[in-house]
């Protein structure tokens with residue numbers, strides 16, 4: 620499903636490779652944690668899988684395709700098989716939850732009927748039933764990440780890439796997000812997740828690939844976070860706190876500790892399961908709700924999400940439909 624063959628990656632202007640001779644294979648349906656200290660190469664691996672970056676040496680195969688042979692024009696088609704979730708959610712602030720998720724499908728040209736069925740289904744799956752008309756600022760951090768996950772999986776990608784998806788969330792909210800990811804994985808989606816969350820990695824007993832200075836130093840079928848996946852120096856150390864536990868969807872009980880927030884970062888308004896403030900500024904979705912073409916800012920988000928080739932015109936938006944050719 621995903622194969623790295625002797626991959627090296629050296630960014631321009633650097634004197635040390637970010638990845639050096641990395642080889643691994645992830646099978647369909649696996650849940651793989653990428654762990655390692657800050658700068659060890661986790662995000663670089665995800666960017667290479669997405670074909671956002673090219674390897675300096677070696678070959679990458681994703682879903683049976685050699686990424687080196689996919690032209691720039693075909694990259695958006697390729698990326699339709701992949702969902703991506705980031706630490707900072709990347710929602711469109713002026714669109715409702717429904718519209719944020721529908722946007723993914725609009726960009727790839729799905730019909731209004733399809734969108735009107737698929738969006739409520741995926742919102743229910745991520746636990747946002749009843750919140751379709753909220754604006755992102757009316758949601759807690761955990762709820763915003765659920766929207767981002769819904770957006771990533773609404774088109775049923777075979778692979779979900781998650782780059783520190785719980786990095787901005789408190790422990791209990793993070794547990795909710797991990798439950799959602801477990802549920803998506805149980806449905807057959809392969810998940811590759813870069814994380815510094817030792818507790819979840821230790822408790823979930825999934826495959827763990829540990830990177831250190833751009834090299835794989837550990838690859839365990841049912842691994843833990845490990846002692847050498849050092850806490851990154853660039854991030855604040857977790858504050859000491861009373862031990863807490865939370866239960867994941869699979870029934871696994873996970874001990875959690877609060878994460879120190881960077882100075883100035885707003886705390887989530889509420890936990891993922893608490894209702895957010897009711898908004899007066901809501902517009903009900905009806906079968907007559909128009910599905911609009913994305914505006915400029917939205918097109919640029921589509922490019923960042925990999926749904927659309929950079930700098931293509933409106934024609935490409937209409938034509939960008941269908942499997943990789």
Ligand SMILES: Nc1ncnc2c1ncn2[C@@H]1O[C@H](COP(=O)(O)OP(=O)(O)OP(=O)(O)O)[C@@H](O)[C@H]1O
Pocket residue numbers: 630631633636637655656657658659660661662663664813851
């Ligand atoms: N665009 C870039 N240009 C130059 N160097 C880069 C670039 N992106 C990453 N690097 C370097 O490559 C190395 C690996 O970075 P990467 O972001 O993959 O690490 P990471 O393990 O994801 O770190 P973190 O846990 O902090 O997110 C680092 O030394 C980083 O400075």
